[in-house]
Amino acid sequence: MGLRPILSALMRNGAGAILVSMQIALTLAIVVNAVFVTEQRLTKIGRDSGMDDTNIFAVPVTSFEKDHDFFGMVRADLAMLRDMPGVVDAAPTTQIPLSGGGSSTQFYSLPDKKGEKSPVAYYNTDEHGVQTLGVKLADGKNFAAAEIEYRPKDAQGLPGTALVTRAFAEVLFPKDKEHLVGKTFYDDQSKPTVISGVIEQMHGAWVGWDKLDRVMLAPLVGPGPGVRYLIRAKPGQIDSVMSAVEIALRKRDPNRVVGKLRTMLNFKQSSYASDSLMAVTLSVVTGLVLIFSALGIFGLATFNVNTRTRQIGTRRAVGARKLDIVSYFMAENWMVTSLGVLVGCILALLVGFWLSNQFGLPRLDLYFLVGGVIGLWVLGQLAAWQPALRAAKVSPATATRNV
Amino acid sequence: MFAYYLRLALQSFRRNPGLTALMVMAIALGISVCMVTLTSYRAAARIPLPHKNDMLFVPNVDSWDPDNSYDKDKPGNAPDLQTYRDARGLFASTIPDRKLIMFKAGGVLSGGNNMVPEYVSSRMTTGDFFAMFETPFLYGNGWDAKADAGPEPVVVLSKETNQKAFGGANSVGKTVLWHDREFRVVGVLNDWEPAPKFFDVSNGSFDDPEQIYVPFSWGQIMELGSDGNTNCWKTEDIKSYLDFLNSECIWFESWVELRTPAKVEAYRKFLDDYVVEQKSKGRFPRPLNNHLYTIEGWMERNQVVGTDNKAMLIMAFAFLAVCLVNTVGLLLAKFLNAAPVAGVRRALGASRRDIFLQHLTESGVIAVAGGLAGALLGIAGVWALRAWYGRFVQDLERSLPTDYSTFWIAVGISLAAGIIAGLYPAWRIGRAAPASYLKAQ
Numbered sequence: 001m002g003l004r005p006i007l008s009a010l011m012r013n014g015a016g017a018i019l020v021s022m023q024i025a026l027t028l029a030i031v032v033n034a035v036f037v038t039e040q041r042l043t044k045i046g047r048d049s050g051m052d053d054t055n056i057f058a059v060p061v062t063s064f065e066k067d068h069d070f071f072g073m074v075r076a077d078l079a080m081l082r083d084m085p086g087v088v089d090a091a092p093t094t095q096i097p098l099s100g101g102g103s104s105t106q107f108y109s110l111p112d113k114k115g116e117k118s119p120v121a122y123y124n125t126d127e128h129g130v131q132t133l134g135v136k137l138a139d140g141k142n143f144a145a146a147e148i149e150y151r152p153k154d155a156q157g158l159p160g161t162a163l164v165t166r167a168f169a170e171v172l173f174p175k176d177k178e179h180l181v182g183k184t185f186y187d188d189q190s191k192p193t194v195i196s197g198v199i200e201q202m203h204g205a206w207v208g209w210d211k212l213d214r215v216m217l218a219p220l221v222g223p224g225p226g227v228r229y230l231i232r233a234k235p236g237q238i239d240s241v242m243s244a245v246e247i248a249l250r251k252r253d254p255n256r257v258v259g260k261l262r263t264m265l266n267f268k269q270s271s272y273a274s275d276s277l278m279a280v281t282l283s284v285v286t287g288l289v290l291i292f293s294a295l296g297i298f299g300l301a302t303f304n305v306n307t308r309t310r311q312i313g314t315r316r317a318v319g320a321r322k323l324d325i326v327s328y329f330m331a332e333n334w335m336v337t338s339l340g341v342l343v344g345c346i347l348a349l350l351v352g353f354w355l356s357n358q359f360g361l362p363r364l365d366l367y368f369l370v371g372g373v374i375g376l377w378v379l380g381q382l383a384a385w386q387p388a389l390r391a392a393k394v395s396p397a398t399a400t401r402n403v
Numbered sequence: 404m405f406a407y408y409l410r411l412a413l414q415s416f417r418r419n420p421g422l423t424a425l426m427v428m429a430i431a432l433g434i435s436v437c438m439v440t441l442t443s444y445r446a447a448a449r450i451p452l453p454h455k456n457d458m459l460f461v462p463n464v465d466s467w468d469p470d471n472s473y474d475k476d477k478p479g480n481a482p483d484l485q486t487y488r489d490a491r492g493l494f495a496s497t498i499p500d501r502k503l504i505m506f507k508a509g510g511v512l513s514g515g516n517n518m519v520p521e522y523v524s525s526r527m528t529t530g531d532f533f534a535m536f537e538t539p540f541l542y543g544n545g546w547d548a549k550a551d552a553g554p555e556p557v558v559v560l561s562k563e564t565n566q567k568a569f570g571g572a573n574s575v576g577k578t579v580l581w582h583d584r585e586f587r588v589v590g591v592l593n594d595w596e597p598a599p600k601f602f603d604v605s606n607g608s609f610d611d612p613e614q615i616y617v618p619f620s621w622g623q624i625m626e627l628g629s630d631g632n633t634n635c636w637k638t639e640d641i642k643s644y645l646d647f648l649n650s651e652c653i654w655f656e657s658w659v660e661l662r663t664p665a666k667v668e669a670y671r672k673f674l675d676d677y678v679v680e681q682k683s684k685g686r687f688p689r690p691l692n693n694h695l696y697t698i699e700g701w702m703e704r705n706q707v708v709g710t711d712n713k714a715m716l717i718m719a720f721a722f723l724a725v726c727l728v729n730t731v732g733l734l735l736a737k738f739l740n741a742a743p744v745a746g747v748r749r750a751l752g753a754s755r756r757d758i759f760l761q762h763l764t765e766s767g768v769i770a771v772a773g774g775l776a777g778a779l780l781g782i783a784g785v786w787a788l789r790a791w792y793g794r795f796v797q798d799l800e801r802s803l804p805t806d807y808s809t810f811w812i813a814v815g816i817s818l819a820a821g822i823i824a825g826l827y828p829a830w831r832i833g834r835a836a837p838a839s840y841l842k843a844q
Binding site: 020306 | 415422425431432436439440510511513514515520521522582583638640641642644683709710711713714715718719721722724725726728729731732733735736739790792795797827831
């Protein structure tokens with residue numbers, strides 16, 4: 001069977017076919033780019049933070065009376081929290097990782113701002129920080145209790161030791177990745193800090209930052225008057241532990257402000273909200289656009305079959321088998337889909353190019369385009385399948401009835 | 404005649420209920436997705452105080468690092484915040500009709516009648532703040548330049564804070580404790596939720612407004628740091644709060660009100676002169692890069708409408724386009740199927756124009772039905788998103804508002820789109836020669 005007669009039949013009712021082709025072209029352009037962007041956002045959201053983020057929550061506490069014993073308060077609070085049932089560990093911190101709030105500073109591998117340099121997000125905590133966050137120490141050792149500096153007044157510079165993520169340390173010391181513990185790095189005043197331990201993986205403050213995994217823990221508490229407690233609950237107990245902690249903190253000392261308790265997961269979802277909104281919107285659009293394209297193809301095929309019952313009957317009467325009729329309609333549909341796919345490829349590339357140019361999104365990965373083309377071909381054939389079968393059922397007698 | 408066309412349209416729908424439902428659904432879903440994205444886009448793209456857009460300005464000077472521009476991706480941009488010295492330097496100008504400097508701080512608020520002590524976000528600002536941004540007052544007023552100069556221990560509370568501290572009563576003249584120091588309430592704001600929060604976009608375009616307002620100079624007396632962003636570029640030995648205040652670290656914002664073009668020009672010149680003078684003192688190592696932004700320009704400079712926002716809106720309208728192409732195809736099939744009826748009407752004397760209008764009416768009815776259904780679906784979508792994201796995003800009431808004007812925009816777009824979609828099929832059916840259809844009967 002040649003394609004020529006199908007083509008000339010199509011040309012006679014061109015408008016419908018062109019409309020469906022257009023729809024397929026637009027669909028391909030939208031779907032390929034939407035799926036590409038969605039996949040990237042989902043990968044971003046799904047990254048391993050390195051922390052036990054589902055079991056951690058935070059509570060800010062602020063003392064406000066003059067001459068308040070801030071460190072006494074912190075020590076008493078933490079001692080109480082660590083003894084509570086369901087609590088794995090608790091530690092003080094300045095900010096909450098993944099929350100979008102934090103501090104960062106620049107460090108160098110040599111004094112006088114020389115050598116390799118890298119910014120790092122840092123959190124001040126005590127010797128319980130590692131276990132509370134649930135991060136894994138790959139090398140070296142945790143802070144000792146005596147190492148923690150309780151700083152009564154704001155001052156520049158950090159204590160002389162730090163736990164840093166592997167990602168950060170490897171940027172500063174690219175040639176000696178096996179022996180990162182014991183290395184010294186310097187701030188912009190050339191004050192030295194020694195790496196006492198290497199954290200395998202941990203995310204810092206700003207999820208949109210490309211250096212999210214460059215993080216440092218410093219053995220520092222204070223100055224007041226505010227502090228945040230990070231608390232890690234045993235798996236599955238976070239809700240009950242949270243309400244118990246809130247009551248216990250208020251009861252232990254009513255003369256300070258206990259702020260709102262929030263889970264780290266909640267901070268994380270908040271930080272990734274725009275990414276997840278984008279992923280959700282694009283997934284919905286992708287699903288709907290595919291359904292409508294299938295319906296459009298189905299509608300056109302049905303229309304073609306309906307208007308051509310006599311033609312089909314005549315062909316059947318002069319010897320065409322059912323298979324011939326089915327393949328005729330499938331081939332017709334394939335041609336319409338292919339035209340759409342062809343135009344759609346160009347459109348998809350243009351849209352992808354424009355999106356990456358205009359909005360700084362990464363360039364469209366061509367595998368997605370190939371996948372989209374194959375997908376739409378299959379979708380087109382599936383949508384035309386039922387009308388084509390119906391066409392095959394037209395009885396040869398129809399041809400004789402209406403002449 | 405229109406009523407007759409409407410009746411014909413309804414008859415035609417009854418003949419193919421499935422096809423009709425499909426078309427209405429296509430338009431409805433297209434419109435609903437557009438409406439959801441349009442709601443968040445319009446919330447971000449709103450210009451607050453539009454009548455003051457040519458009067459309020461943000462002066463912007465480039466005190467940054469000689470080796471690196473403030474924003475790698477947009478090297479023409481000066482830093483979005485200012486150093487303390489520059490904020491004071493600009494505030495000294497007598498050209499503006501009104502002027503303010505400010506930063507975001509915080510502290511524990513106690514006292515009041517029966518308030519549970521609470522950490523409140525606080526805006527340290529100068530007296531013109533309230534007049535420049537037209538804040539509504541429930542009780543009392545802001546403070547004057549004398550209170551700024553003192554500074555006098557005065558405070559303006561938000562309505563919510565006044566509710567907590569004084570049960571909502573008129574608290575003007577009463578005192579509260581902030582950082583354990585007494586402040587006298589001079590004013591209480593009424594509900595005021597500017598969205599976007601245009602006067603502090605660097606700390607979050609849809610953040611909650613602050614809970615209390617305190618004269619700027621208390622910040623230095625009480626040695627308060629910023630509760631928002633602080634950025635520094637220079638290596639400086641900072642040993643005290645005063646060192647920090649006089650460093651090149653930026654955390655302050657200035658606004659000016661300039662009511663005449665002549666004043667705008669004069670102020671631009673003042674900015675240039677100021678920077679040149681600072682250069683002679685060894686500061687401002689970068690080339691002259693001063694800007695004077697309007698509210699609208701400032702929103703644009705800070706990308707309040709995010710790129711995701713724009714990309715989603717474009718995707719949504721592309722989806723609507725697919726839905727419309729789909730509808731054109733279905734309408735065409737439907738009209739051609741019913742072509743013999745049109746043939747009979749033509750033979751009985753209906754003109755081509757009549758046939759065209761009749762079918763256009765039919766597609767218009769489908770568009771209106773689809774538009775209304777879509778707009779309702781869009782509102783449901785906004786609610787669903789707010790219910791889902793509201794659990795962890797604090798500012799959703801403002802960044803994704805319930806917005807009835809967007810509802811009518813959606814219906815309008817739908818009607819226009821439906822009529823455009825109906826044009827070709829209606830023209831096509833009107834053009835068909837009656838004889839060919841009559842013969843086939």
